[in-house]
Amino acid sequence: AFDWYRRAAEQGAPNAQFNLGVIYANGQGVERDDARAAHWYGLAAAQGDASAQNNLGVMYASGQGVAQDDRRAVYWYTQAAEQGHALAQYNLGGMYNSGRGVARDPVRAYMWMLLAADGGDATANVNKTIVARRLNPSEIGRAIDLSHKWQLSHRETRRQGG
Numbered sequence: 001a002f003d004w005y006r007r008a009a010e011q012g013a014p015n016a017q018f019n020l021g022v023i024y025a026n027g028q029g030v031e032r033d034d035a036r037a038a039h040w041y042g043l044a045a046a047q048g049d050a051s052a053q054n055n056l057g058v059m060y061a062s063g064q065g066v067a068q069d070d071r072r073a074v075y076w077y078t079q080a081a082e083q084g085h086a087l088a089q090y091n092l093g094g095m096y097n098s099g100r101g102v103a104r105d106p107v108r109a110y111m112w113m114l115l116a117a118d119g120g121d122a123t124a125n126v127n128k129t130i131v132a133r134r135l136n137p138s139e140i141g142r143a144i145d146l147s148h149k150w151q152l153s154h155r156e157t158r159r160q161g162g
Contacts (some may be wrong), residue, residue: 002023111144
């Protein structure tokens, strides 16, 4: 499988590039190599693969295989989150909640966690309540409004084939 993925990845197939990233990140049948994982995630991410974008964000947030860079983590989480990737939405919410790589914004943090929970992320479903405890009712209302606006605009985009 590794040789097939490598050949397809070298020919530019984003799914194969993502899978090679996973293989290197987990050391499945090869020596674990975070730098190679980041390389392959980066190629797939640049082609719009949301899972690769999220994983690359994780690597930048933690400094695995790349220099630690919260702003780049936020960039890649945002790219994936805007495509509806629930885990990236949760990760982005965490960055807004802590102010890592972006100005701290508890309302936006809660918005992204609501979207992640709606998308099926179980951790977001639990942690959104913790974030909500620090917000007043007006802020909670704003976050809910923002999440609804996001959902409506992205539903429309999908309908138009974008």
